[in-house]
Each structure stands twice: as structure tokens, then as C-alpha cells.
Amino acid sequence: DVIVAQGTESGGHGARHGRSTLPFVPAVVDLVDPVPVLAAGGIADGRGVAAALVLGAAGALIGTRFQATTEALVDPSITKAILEGRGRDTERSTVLDIARGSRWPAKYPARTLGHPYLDHWRGREAELAADPQARQNYQDDVARGTVPPLPVWAGEAVDLITDLPSATDLVPALAAQAQEALTRAGRR
Ligand SMILES: Cc1cc2nc3c(=O)[nH]c(=O)nc-3n(C[C@H](O)[C@H](O)[C@H](O)COP(=O)(O)O)c2cc1C
Incomplete structure (x- = not known):
């Protein structure tokens, strides 16, 4: 139904000879058209979601960000590590x-x-x-x-994760931020 194009910035497992999200996603979008593509890897806020949409993706698949939500089934030490972690340490x-x-x-x-x-x-x-x-x-x-x-x-976007919201609040916040980022970009 959808194809996920995962860049090497992502947290967790991925291809050894990975590609970076920014050039990889539009290449996959062109290759598999009209199948919807989700961009993954390095997306942790609404600006990243907006970027994914601009690259031609139908949406984003987000991993690391959701580990620091109140619903995540992770040990509290992992939540702390995500909140304190830096992209350069991944x-x-x-x-x-x-x-x-x-x-x-x-x-x-x-x-x-x-x-x-x-x-x-x-x-x-x-x-x-x-x-x-x-x-x-x-x-x-x-x-x-x-x-x-x-x-x-954890992926390189761990830099952007500094709070512990509920996923229920996070999802609409990501959408609102993405909309704001797209509007701002359109004004430039
Ligand atoms: C805690 C965690 C577990 C993951 N487990 C898997 C997995 O079992 N199989 C897989 O293909 N990808 C796995 N991934 C990668 C995700 O499916 C996704 O591609 C990635 O998290 C997106 O990048 P981001 O972390 O920068 O948002 C995992 C990622 C995280 C953060």
C-alpha cells in the first residue's frame, strides 16, 4: 500500500549502505509513482514532516521521537537517554x-x-x-x-527531542507545526 523510504539518519535498524533522507526520498517518489511514499529517518518535528511533504512524500514515518512520549513502552532510563542524547553521539x-x-x-x-x-x-x-x-x-x-x-x-534527530508529551498531543502538534512551516516557506 505504501513504500517507506528510510534514510541513514534514522534510529534503529536500516540498510548498511544507507542513503540520506533528503536525496533518497524524492528519488524513490519518482521511481514508484503513483504508490504513496512515507519518508523516514531524521524527522522529529513538524518542520521535518513539512520537508517530507515538499520532497513529494505522502507523509512521514517517525520512530525515535515517539520513544519520548508518555505512551512509549520503554524503560525510564531510555526516555532519559533520548531526552539528553545528542545526534553526534549516535x-x-x-x-x-x-x-x-x-x-x-x-x-x-x-x-x-x-x-x-x-x-x-x-x-x-x-x-x-x-x-x-x-x-x-x-x-x-x-x-x-x-x-x-x-x-x-535513536536517530540523528534526537537533538530535536527535549520534552515528554503524550503521543495523543504530539501527532496534532506535528501536523500544526508542519502546516505552519509550509505557510512560512510559501511566504519567502
Ligand atoms: C526503538 C526503535 C526500534 C526500531 N525497530 C525497527 C525494526 O525492528 N525493524 C525495522 O525495520 N526498523 C526499525 N526501526 C526503524 C524505524 O522503523 C524507522 O525507520 C526509524 O525509526 C525512522 O527514523 P527516526 O528514528 O529518525 O524517526 C526502529 C526504530 C526505533 C527508534
Whole structure:
């Protein structure tokens, strides 16, 4: 029914050889016309939604922003990390999937906030995969509480997330902001 064009700015898993949302979305819109396209990756406020519409998308698929809403089923430590996180601290990697024994294929790395295991194993993924003791250490560290229970999946737009609204309020606010941004752009 719809195709999601996800840029590499996005939080969570995505293609290893990802493309940036800004040039990727209109290319997909042209390719799949008339199938509606949703833009994903790096959209966390109404300005981003407006940008998606201007690129020819029918709407936006938003992930990271909704983790900091009162309805989100996440640990409070994740909400705090999203509110305090910075886009420059996010990183796409397979390290945390390997360390926690997740079955995500290596061709789909995930963007997360920083993590001690990323610093320790960056560039040594094959070594980590071949080291059962390191994977056991990860489980032990989680049990001890020295590393978070789950990776904090977050995209580059985490910079724009500074409050904890209800999703019920957030959705109409995004639409109103998008409308305002489009009106402002039209006046220029
Ligand atoms: C917590 C979280 C979990 C996600 N889980 C998946 C997943 O299981 N499969 C998938 O294809 N994408 C997953 N994604 C990516 C989203 O579907 C979406 O493309 C992305 O969040 C959009 O970018 P944004 O985070 O910048 O809004 C996840 C994203 C987040 C933030």
C-alpha cells in the first residue's frame, strides 16, 4: 500500500549502505509513482514532516521521537537517554547486536546512542562474533546494571527531542507545526 523510504539518519535498524533522507526520498517518489511514499529517518518535528511533504512524500514515518512520549513502552532510563542524547553521539553499528546475540543480519546495522561496548569493539566485529566470553560478559554487565538492558535505538534527530508529551498531543502538534512551516516557506 505504501513504500517507506528510510534514510541513514534514522534510529534503529536500516540498510548498511544507507542513503540520506533528503536525496533518497524524492528519488524513490519518482521511481514508484503513483504508490504513496512515507519518508523516514531524521524527522522529529513538524518542520521535518513539512520537508517530507515538499520532497513529494505522502507523509512521514517517525520512530525515535515517539520513544519520548508518555505512551512509549520503554524503560525510564531510555526516555532519559533520548531526552539528553545528542545526534553526534549516535552511531550505526552491528556491535551491539553481536554482543547481545541478536539475529539481525549484519547487512542491517542499527543507529543507537553511544555505549561502552561500541567504544570497546568498534572495528573488531568479527573478533567479537568469535568470542563467546565477550558475549557472556555483555550479559553479565547487563545483569549487573553496568550497561543498559537494551541498546538505545535513536536517530540523528534526537537533538530535536527535549520534552515528554503524550503521543495523543504530539501527532496534532506535528501536523500544526508542519502546516505552519509550509505557510512560512510559501511566504519567502
Ligand atoms: C526503538 C526503535 C526500534 C526500531 N525497530 C525497527 C525494526 O525492528 N525493524 C525495522 O525495520 N526498523 C526499525 N526501526 C526503524 C524505524 O522503523 C524507522 O525507520 C526509524 O525509526 C525512522 O527514523 P527516526 O528514528 O529518525 O524517526 C526502529 C526504530 C526505533 C527508534
